[in-house]
Amino acid sequence: MASYGFLGLGIMGKAMALNLLKAGFDVTVWNRSPEACAELIEQGAKQGKSPKDVAAQCDITFAMVSDPEAAKAIALGENGVTKGIGEGRGYVDMSTVDDDTSKAIEAAIQTAGGRFLEAPVSGTKQPAIDGTLIILAAGDESLYQDALPCFEVMGKMAPYLGPIGQGANMKLVVNMVMGSMLTAFSEGMSLAQKSGLDANQLLEVLANGAMANPMFKVKGQMLLDDNYATSFPLKHMQKDMRLAIALGDKLDQPLPTAAAANELFKQARKEGCADQDIAAVYKVVK
Incomplete structure (x- = not known):
């Protein structure tokens, strides 16, 4: 055996x-x-x-x-x-x-x-x-x-x-996309609430359209509950974003969306969210 x-x-x-x-x-x-x-x-x-x-x-x-x-x-x-x-x-x-x-x-x-x-x-x-x-x-x-x-x-x-190298690269690309999506989602959630929309209704609309995905469903509830119990530590996402951007530098691939998202994760780390869930990036967006 x-x-x-x-x-x-x-x-x-x-x-x-x-x-x-x-x-x-x-x-x-x-x-x-x-x-x-x-x-x-x-x-x-x-x-x-x-x-x-x-x-x-x-x-x-x-x-x-x-x-x-x-x-x-x-x-x-x-x-x-x-x-x-x-x-x-x-x-x-x-x-x-x-x-x-x-x-x-x-x-x-x-x-x-x-x-x-x-x-x-x-x-x-x-x-x-x-x-x-x-x-x-x-x-x-x-x-x-x-x-x-x-x-x-x-x-x-x-x-x-x-x-x-191909496994590492695939993972960095996947997490780069996820991190970028999460910051855009956080901006949308914040904008919706500040404009007087019901955030639960936004989640329902997203869940029934072309952008439906498990991350928005799970992380959306975390944002509404202001509960960032750690599933994926924010500091690790920021590390992955950094590594993905470094890969882009090596391959001369522009990554402006990912670079902007990375700055938000860095700010969240600076503000004490490193060990909280990646959804805590919402704190610096709102």
């Missing part, structure tokens, strides 16, 4: 690892703050001592951390994955990073004798809990095939996108 590691048990990683456990997979977990492992240990997971330790004993190790710096630290650090992986074992980084970070990790994993796949996800806390994430995989195709049974538990869709 294959064994699986999972590194990083935040809002997303914890839910994803729990789904693997519930599906009967043999899972070893590690988190920088060990107390985050407690619930998974109760559910039958083993606890690893370090990323190195987990990668050394598991056939495939998954990771879900916050940003490129954390991704590189967990993979390339003194007790990182590269120090334990080898003999064709696999490492799947599901964090949202830029393509250069993915390529650097891939090179180090391959040098250490392992296989690497990037697999960032589209989806937030509830899809992670429900196992309905969209997993954007790229890299070693044999590892993709080996990891597919796990992807089918964690997500509803897991396309293979080709060489390393």
Whole structure:
């Protein structure tokens, strides 16, 4: 029976690892703050001592951390994955990073004798809990095939996108569009209310037209309730917007809408909304 590691048990990683456990997979977990492992240990997971330790004993190790710096630290650090992986074992980084970070990790994993796949996800806390994430995989195709049974538990869709960097790029494009839509939506909600319109009626009109989508429905209610309980931390969206704009710079692609949206997310971070949900960008719009 294959064994699986999972590194990083935040809002997303914890839910994803729990789904693997519930599906009967043999899972070893590690988190920088060990107390985050407690619930998974109760559910039958083993606890690893370090990323190195987990990668050394598991056939495939998954990771879900916050940003490129954390991704590189967990993979390339003194007790990182590269120090334990080898003999064709696999490492799947599901964090949202830029393509250069993915390529650097891939090179180090391959040098250490392992296989690497990037697999960032589209989806937030509830899809992670429900196992309905969209997993954007790229890299070693044999590892993709080996990891597919796990992807089918964690997500509803897991396309293979080709060489390393394409998964990262797809995720940045998706989140760039989402962030830009959310700022425009926030402006519309604010304008509607200031002009005397009923915001609930605006949501109803949007829900029945060409722009109907789950994000407007869920985030619209959050704006009306002034409740920004975190599903996707705003600081992570701003990081993704920044990385997408940097990709645009590299490819000489103008991104004026995304750049303007990014400034609103930066302002929201400055005003203390970093750890609140991405919907909190509404606070600076209104």
